[in-house]
Amino acid sequence: MARKTLYKKTSVLTDKIMHYCPGCAHSLTQKIIAELIEEMGLQKNTIFVAPVGCAVLLYDYIDCDTVEAAHGRAPAMATAIKRTRPDHFVVSYQGDGDLLSIGIAETIHAANRGENITVIFINNAIYGMTGGQMAPTTLIGQVTTTTQKGRNPETEGYPIRACELLNTLVAPYFIERVKLTSSADVIKAKKVLKKAFQNQLDGKGYSFVEVLAGCPTNWRMTPADANKWVDEKMTEFYPIKNFRDEGIVKEASKC
Amino acid sequence: MADNEKVLIKGNEAIAEAAVRAGCRGYFGYPITPQNEVPEYMSRRLPEVGGVFVQAESELASINMVYGATAAGVRAMTSSSSPGISLMQEGISYIAGAETPAVIMNMMRGGPGLGNIAPSQADYLQATKGGGHGDYNLIVFAPSTVQEIVDIVYNAFDVAFKYRNPVMILADGIMGQISEAVSMPPMRDPADIPDWALGNGKNRAVIKSLRLSPDDALAAHNKHLQEKLAKIRKEVVQSEEYKCDDADYVVVAYGTPARITKTVVDALREEGLKVGLFRPITIWPFPYDALKALSDRMSKNSSSKIFVAEMAQNQLEQDVRMAVEGKVAIDSFNRLGGVNFDEEDLFDFIKKSVK
The missing domain is CATH 3.40.50.970 (Thiamin diphosphate (ThDP)-binding fold, Pyr/PP domains)
Incomplete structure (x- = not known):
């Protein structure tokens, strides 16, 4: 009986074994991105900007032109690349420390200028690459290596909500938060990312997709428990929803 | 235009x-x-x-x-x-x-x-x-x-x-x-x-x-x-030498201080002092070889001297010392804190120093 190929890895993904830990959402997100790049015929035309953090080795896995950014500066680089080479598809792929802590100024200002780029934000509520320190998105009470009794708002402040923050600006065109904890979520996330890609191709302006991501290693959990923690704890503070579509605010911000 | x-x-x-x-x-x-x-x-x-x-x-x-x-x-x-x-x-x-x-x-x-x-x-x-x-x-x-x-x-x-x-x-x-x-x-x-x-x-x-x-x-x-x-x-690497061929005294300077120094060189020559200007145009790479050749020639006259004129504290001077390798005496003329100098300041400084 002849076998039929039902599924195969996209050729946009390299054959290199990913360094991401089991259960880490980076690998799944990058797979979806690579599939979309193939499906939308963008491989030759794409330039990724990947900054310091677990995001940085993206060029090992996705076979597209890529530039490494300094910590926090990816939206500034993406701005200049898109402005000077507007015929290219430019994606800034960043983690939470990068996007909301050291690079919060670049994040806000690229969004505020309405740059015609796509920003993908991996929010795992912790610093992964450096070994589990507090991130700007670490939840209240969450134990990290620098909040060993749990994040205390009196001394460490509150977690920052990226979508809600950017949704206070006038310029952005598209803002949505997704998760990847079930097959249905993955299918939904891919549709959202596709929209964020298409917006740029159509010259619509700034699109932002936040992915709630598990970091089982630094959360000290199994991948299954990490998924559960995303579903139960993270979505409570970071609701899964579209905040803005076609430049129209869907959900007024409560930052 | x-x-x-x-x-x-x-x-x-x-x-x-x-x-x-x-x-x-x-x-x-x-x-x-x-x-x-x-x-x-x-x-x-x-x-x-x-x-x-x-x-x-x-x-x-x-x-x-x-x-x-x-x-x-x-x-x-x-x-x-x-x-x-x-x-x-x-x-x-x-x-x-x-x-x-x-x-x-x-x-x-x-x-x-x-x-x-x-x-x-x-x-x-x-x-x-x-x-x-x-x-x-x-x-x-x-x-x-x-x-x-x-x-x-x-x-x-x-x-x-x-x-x-x-x-x-x-x-x-x-x-x-x-x-x-x-x-x-x-x-x-x-x-x-x-x-x-x-x-x-x-x-x-x-x-x-x-x-x-x-x-x-x-x-x-x-x-x-x-x-x-x-x-x-x-x-x-690039540099300029102004009236250095016969100079007993050479001022090393770049930027605005070099312009001021040119006037001072001319004024001192009118007073009979053989002064020149060595001006690095690239400061990295620094023109070590050109300045070394000049200072080697100057070192034959034991009373020769190199002046470093800069709006900083002995910064350019560090490169000058590396080029000169101690063969010629060096005197520093520094102006700090965003203060420029005028021709008379440097003129008087050099005259006093070579007495």
């Missing part, structure tokens, strides 16, 4: 116009005195030639925008003044490590800290000996007239792209504010996107400075960078 026609133009505006004519199509900067005429000029001029002007949210963003644009093969620049240049140092190190080009103008003001907005040369060591982390060097040009600014800026993009190394133009605030008659070179078309750049259309480009594996990757990359820098040392 027509090509090669003499025009009266301010240093800061001359930088901008010369860059546009050299094919610069991206300017990214953040306001800081005394160089604001550069972004102001670029904001109206670049759109006229299809270029991109972005007023960045900070100097951190500015330098990383330059990194982005040049990584994508586009001639791009930023300009700032001392505190802003300090903020850019991390980005400059990344650019040097990733081997992308960049043109960076530092119109120096008095420091340290917020300092003041008056002309200074106190960023010499930052510009020539590092500034950012890691083993790298900028190619640093030090113009002393507005015409020289134009010529250097016009050439700077070629140099930066040829060697894939950041180029800095280091000038004191006077150079930006002074207006002089210059002849502007012709408008050049922007160069093609190089094969190594992002979006070159020929081969996949990955631009990075992280080198984790194999274990010796970073060592090998550093070796390559040092070989490149050795080549630059030979090929880019």
